[in-house]
Amino acid sequence: MRKTQLALGALVLAGLAGIEPARADYDYPWCIQGAAYDYPGDCSYQTREQCLASVSGRKGYCGQNPAFLLARPPLQPSPRGRRFPPA
Template sequence: MRILSWSALALGLAVGATISAPAHAQAYDPRYPVCMKIYEGGTYGGGGERIDCSFTSLPQCRATASGRAAMCDVNPFYAPPEPPPGYRRRHR
Protein backbone atom coordinates (compact mmCIF):
# COMPACT_ATOMS: atom_id res chain seq x y z
CA MET A 1 0.00 0.00 0.00
CA ARG A 2 2.90 2.35 0.72
CA ILE A 3 4.34 1.81 -2.74
CA LEU A 4 1.03 2.76 -4.30
CA SER A 5 0.73 5.97 -2.28
CA TRP A 6 4.35 6.96 -3.00
CA SER A 7 3.80 6.26 -6.69
CA ALA A 8 0.68 8.41 -6.71
CA LEU A 9 2.56 11.22 -4.97
CA ALA A 10 5.45 11.02 -7.44
CA LEU A 11 3.05 11.02 -10.40
CA GLY A 12 1.19 14.01 -8.98
CA LEU A 13 4.41 15.96 -8.52
CA ALA A 14 5.59 15.13 -12.05
CA VAL A 15 2.29 16.20 -13.61
CA GLY A 16 2.19 19.35 -11.50
CA ALA A 17 5.71 20.31 -12.55
CA THR A 18 4.92 19.99 -16.24
CA ILE A 19 1.66 21.90 -16.00
CA SER A 20 3.09 24.82 -14.02
CA ALA A 21 6.16 25.24 -16.26
CA PRO A 22 6.04 28.57 -18.12
CA ALA A 23 5.27 28.39 -21.82
CA HIS A 24 7.66 30.03 -24.26
CA ALA A 25 6.27 32.54 -26.71
CA GLN A 26 6.58 31.94 -30.41
CA ALA A 27 10.00 33.18 -31.51
CA TYR A 28 9.13 33.76 -35.15
CA ASP A 29 7.43 37.03 -36.13
CA PRO A 30 5.00 36.26 -38.99
CA ARG A 31 5.26 39.85 -40.31
CA TYR A 32 8.80 39.44 -41.67
CA PRO A 33 9.99 36.92 -44.30
CA VAL A 34 13.56 36.42 -42.99
CA CYS A 35 14.90 35.51 -39.54
CA MET A 36 18.39 35.51 -38.06
CA LYS A 37 19.31 32.84 -35.52
CA ILE A 38 21.95 34.22 -33.15
CA TYR A 39 24.08 31.78 -31.17
CA GLU A 40 25.11 33.13 -27.80
CA GLY A 41 27.93 31.42 -25.99
CA GLY A 42 28.21 31.34 -22.26
CA THR A 43 30.65 30.32 -19.59
CA TYR A 44 31.72 26.67 -19.86
CA GLY A 45 29.73 26.00 -23.00
CA GLY A 46 26.45 27.31 -21.60
CA GLY A 47 24.36 29.78 -23.50
CA GLY A 48 21.76 29.38 -26.12
CA GLU A 49 20.27 30.96 -29.15
CA ARG A 50 17.72 33.58 -29.93
CA ILE A 51 15.81 34.40 -33.07
CA ASP A 52 15.42 37.87 -34.55
CA CYS A 53 12.74 38.07 -37.24
CA SER A 54 12.96 41.69 -38.31
CA PHE A 55 14.44 41.39 -41.80
CA THR A 56 12.80 41.94 -45.17
CA SER A 57 15.43 40.15 -47.29
CA LEU A 58 18.22 37.60 -47.02
CA PRO A 59 20.93 40.09 -48.10
CA GLN A 60 19.80 42.52 -45.38
CA CYS A 61 19.94 39.76 -42.77
CA ARG A 62 23.32 38.45 -43.98
CA ALA A 63 24.83 41.93 -43.79
CA THR A 64 23.69 42.20 -40.18
CA ALA A 65 24.89 38.68 -39.33
CA SER A 66 28.33 39.24 -40.86
CA GLY A 67 31.09 38.65 -38.32
CA ARG A 68 28.73 37.22 -35.72
CA ALA A 69 27.83 33.71 -34.65
CA ALA A 70 24.56 33.87 -36.56
CA MET A 71 22.82 32.56 -39.64
CA CYS A 72 19.87 33.72 -41.72
CA ASP A 73 16.96 31.65 -42.93
CA VAL A 74 13.52 32.05 -44.43
CA ASN A 75 10.81 32.48 -41.80
CA PRO A 76 8.61 29.35 -41.88
CA PHE A 77 5.73 31.29 -40.29
CA TYR A 78 5.78 34.30 -42.63
CA ALA A 79 2.29 35.32 -43.67
CA PRO A 80 2.41 37.53 -46.77
CA PRO A 81 -0.04 40.42 -46.77
CA GLU A 82 -3.37 39.77 -48.41
CA PRO A 83 -4.44 41.80 -51.44
CA PRO A 84 -6.66 44.77 -50.65
CA PRO A 85 -10.36 43.98 -50.34
CA GLY A 86 -12.46 44.60 -53.37
CA TYR A 87 -9.70 43.79 -55.82
CA ARG A 88 -11.07 41.76 -58.70
CA ARG A 89 -9.56 40.80 -61.97
CA ARG A 90 -11.66 41.55 -65.01
CA HIS A 91 -12.47 38.75 -67.36
CA ARG A 92 -12.80 39.68 -71.03
Protein backbone atom coordinates (compact mmCIF):
# COMPACT_ATOMS: atom_id res chain seq x y z
CA MET A 1 0.00 0.00 0.00
CA ARG A 2 2.83 2.39 0.84
CA LYS A 3 4.52 1.74 -2.49
CA THR A 4 1.30 2.65 -4.29
CA GLN A 5 0.93 5.88 -2.31
CA LEU A 6 4.58 6.76 -2.91
CA ALA A 7 4.24 6.11 -6.66
CA LEU A 8 1.02 8.13 -6.83
CA GLY A 9 2.62 11.01 -4.89
CA ALA A 10 5.63 10.98 -7.21
CA LEU A 11 3.34 11.16 -10.26
CA VAL A 12 1.40 14.09 -8.80
CA LEU A 13 4.61 15.98 -7.99
CA ALA A 14 6.02 15.30 -11.45
CA GLY A 15 2.79 16.61 -12.99
CA LEU A 16 2.84 19.76 -10.86
CA ALA A 17 6.48 20.43 -11.73
CA GLY A 18 5.55 20.63 -15.41
CA ILE A 19 2.79 23.21 -14.92
CA GLU A 20 3.73 26.75 -15.92
CA PRO A 21 1.91 29.89 -14.78
CA ALA A 22 -0.33 31.64 -17.27
CA ARG A 23 1.59 33.95 -19.55
CA ALA A 24 0.61 37.61 -19.62
CA ASP A 25 3.05 38.85 -22.21
CA TYR A 26 0.41 39.94 -24.67
CA ASP A 27 0.82 43.15 -26.55
CA TYR A 28 -2.26 44.07 -28.52
CA PRO A 29 -2.90 47.27 -30.50
CA TRP A 30 -5.54 48.83 -28.20
CA CYS A 31 -5.07 49.86 -24.57
CA ILE A 32 -7.25 51.23 -21.79
CA GLN A 33 -5.36 54.31 -20.65
CA GLY A 34 -5.85 56.87 -17.93
CA ALA A 35 -4.75 57.85 -14.45
CA ALA A 36 -5.73 54.49 -12.94
CA TYR A 37 -3.45 52.56 -15.33
CA ASP A 38 0.32 52.43 -15.61
CA TYR A 39 1.93 53.40 -18.90
CA PRO A 40 1.02 52.30 -21.56
CA GLY A 41 -2.14 50.95 -19.94
CA ASP A 42 -4.05 47.68 -20.14
CA CYS A 43 -3.12 46.61 -23.68
CA SER A 44 -5.16 43.43 -23.89
CA TYR A 45 -7.55 44.35 -26.70
CA GLN A 46 -7.27 43.32 -30.32
CA THR A 47 -9.89 45.76 -31.61
CA ARG A 48 -11.04 49.25 -30.66
CA GLU A 49 -14.56 47.90 -30.16
CA GLN A 50 -13.31 45.40 -27.55
CA CYS A 51 -11.51 48.19 -25.73
CA LEU A 52 -14.53 50.50 -25.80
CA ALA A 53 -16.80 47.75 -24.46
CA SER A 54 -14.38 47.04 -21.62
CA VAL A 55 -13.77 50.69 -20.66
CA SER A 56 -17.49 51.44 -20.54
CA GLY A 57 -18.39 52.44 -17.01
CA ARG A 58 -14.78 52.76 -15.86
CA LYS A 59 -12.46 55.73 -15.64
CA GLY A 60 -10.24 55.71 -18.66
CA TYR A 61 -10.22 55.85 -22.41
CA CYS A 62 -9.05 53.72 -25.33
CA GLY A 63 -5.86 54.57 -27.12
CA GLN A 64 -3.49 52.85 -29.48
CA ASN A 65 -0.61 50.90 -28.00
CA PRO A 66 2.56 52.99 -28.45
CA ALA A 67 4.60 49.82 -29.07
CA PHE A 68 2.43 49.06 -32.08
CA LEU A 69 2.71 52.61 -33.40
CA LEU A 70 6.51 52.47 -33.23
CA ALA A 71 6.69 48.99 -34.76
CA ARG A 72 4.80 49.93 -37.93
CA PRO A 73 6.88 50.40 -41.05
CA PRO A 74 6.81 53.97 -42.36
CA LEU A 75 4.22 54.72 -45.02
CA GLN A 76 5.55 54.92 -48.55
CA PRO A 77 4.31 57.78 -50.73
CA SER A 78 1.83 56.83 -53.40
CA PRO A 79 3.33 56.69 -56.90
CA ARG A 80 0.13 58.23 -58.28
CA GLY A 81 0.84 61.51 -56.52
CA ARG A 82 4.20 62.06 -58.25
CA ARG A 83 4.45 64.10 -61.40
CA PHE A 84 7.52 63.89 -63.49
CA PRO A 85 8.49 66.67 -65.90
CA PRO A 86 7.92 65.79 -69.55
CA ALA A 87 11.02 64.43 -71.28
